[in-house]
Amino acid sequence: MRLLRRRQPHPEISLVSTADVAFLLLIFFLSTAVFSVERGIVLELPSVEDAPVELQRDRVTEVAILASRALTVDGSPIRSSDLRATIQARLRARPDLVVRISVDPAAPYASLVEALDQIRLSGARSLTLHSASGT
Amino acid sequence: MLLLIFFMSTTFIRSREAFDVRLPGVTEGDRFRRENSVRVWLGPGGEVAVNDARIPLEGIAGLLAAKLRENPRLVIALHADARAPFSSVERVFEQLKAARAPRVALAGTKRGAP
Numbered sequence: 001m002r003l004l005r006r007r008q009p010h011p012e013i014s015l016v017s018t019a020d021v022a023f024l025l026l027i028f029f030l031s032t033a034v035f036s037v038e039r040g041i042v043l044e045l046p047s048v049e050d051a052p053v054e055l056q057r058d059r060v061t062e063v064a065i066l067a068s069r070a071l072t073v074d075g076s077p078i079r080s081s082d083l084r085a086t087i088q089a090r091l092r093a094r095p096d097l098v099v100r101i102s103v104d105p106a107a108p109y110a111s112l113v114e115a116l117d118q119i120r121l122s123g124a125r126s127l128t129l130h131s132a133s134g135t
Numbered sequence: 136m137l138l139l140i141f142f143m144s145t146t147f148i149r150s151r152e153a154f155d156v157r158l159p160g161v162t163e164g165d166r167f168r169r170e171n172s173v174r175v176w177l178g179p180g181g182e183v184a185v186n187d188a189r190i191p192l193e194g195i196a197g198l199l200a201a202k203l204r205e206n207p208r209l210v211i212a213l214h215a216d217a218r219a220p221f222s223s224v225e226r227v228f229e230q231l232k233a234a235r236a237p238r239v240a241l242a243g244t245k246r247g248a249p
Contacts, residue, residue, distance in 0.1 A: 022139055029142035038172070038212060040242040042165040047237070065221075103221045109177075110159040110217035112224070113241055117161050131225050 041116050043127075060098050061090050064132065065115055067106035080114060087122035098126040105133050154178045154189075159217040160246030167210050167240050173202055174242075175231075177215035181223040192226060199234035212240045 063083070064072045071078050073086055091097050099119050103112055119127065156176060175195065176184040183192050190198065203209055211231055215224055231239055 026139045026142065029139065033142055037166050038169055038240070038242055039161060039164040039166055039245055040212065040240040041161060042167060042210065042238060042240045044238055045231070045236060047235070103225075105220060105222035105225070107221045108217060109215045109219045109221060109224050112221060113159040113161060113217075113243055116241065117164070117243075121162065129228075131221065133222075 041113065041120060055098055059094060059096060060100050061087070062100045062102060063087075063115060063119065065101065065103045065107045065111050067104040069107060069111040071115065080118065083115060083118040084122045087119055087124055091123055096126070097124060098128065099124045100128045100130065102130050102132045105131055154182060154184065156214055156216040157218065158214060158242055158244045161241075161243035162246060164243055164245070165240065167212065169212075171206075171208065172210040172212040172240065173199060174212045174214055175199075175227065177213065177219050177223060177227055179216040179218040181219070181226075183227065192230065195227065195230035196233035199231065199236060203234060203236065207237070209236075210238045210240050211236045212242050214242045 062074055064075075066072070069080075071080055071083060073083070078086060087097075087099060101112070101115065101119070116127075154176065156178060174186055176182075176187070178184075181192075183190060183195065185195060185198055199211060211234075213224075213227065213231075215227070228239075
């Protein structure tokens with residue numbers, strides 16, 4: 001007499017549901033997560049212990065930002081698209097140039113960032129920032 | 136699955152912010168890591184928050200000075216609204232100066248080069 005051997009089913013984990021959960025998690029992270037790297041203009045501030053530096057007048061160029069967002073460089077009106085080239089030209093003549101940015105208190109913050117962005121792209125590395133009110 | 140692991144390891148969950156700000160655009164800018172920074176928010180009406188909690192303007196210097204004592208390499212990330220007047224920004228700068236912040240990042244969003 002032959003005994004019938006019952007075939008044991010192979011145990012296995014269903015991967016279909018695992019893939020579904022992973023997909024849902026992926027959608028969750030895509031919709032709710034933000035990257036940990038941010039973008040901006042990084043400025044190194046002078047230490048309060050640093051002694052004030054006296055600068056020669058010809059080493060300084062003044063960029064003024066008016067309340068209307070208009071720009072002047074050393075008193076001459078300039079378009080914001082020309083700021084980078086203007087500072088670059090002055091840097092070629094004077095590589096240790098210091099850019100003094102004077103901002104009207106009513107000027108919007110965006111106009112300052114826009115000017116700083118262009119000045120940075122021009123290659124200038126020394127900046128001073130002042131309020132046009134004199135503070 | 137690889138994408139899931141990538142997003143889990145490189146992202147932060149977006150937290151609720153104290154108020155909405157419209158950041159100015161920058162062409163390229165520097166990149167800085169959020170975990171090494173304290174976020175100072177400035178709204179269009181001069182309202183201020185540090186790390187998504189509103190505080191009075193005069194409280195910024197003390198709070199930042201304490202955080203800088205714990206981590207002197209901390210970057211102060213200023214998330215100021217593009218429409219905020221410079222006078223408001225200047226008052227925040229005064230607080231940063233009082234806190235002896237060595238590094239400030241003016242946060243912005245990427246825009247195309249002119």
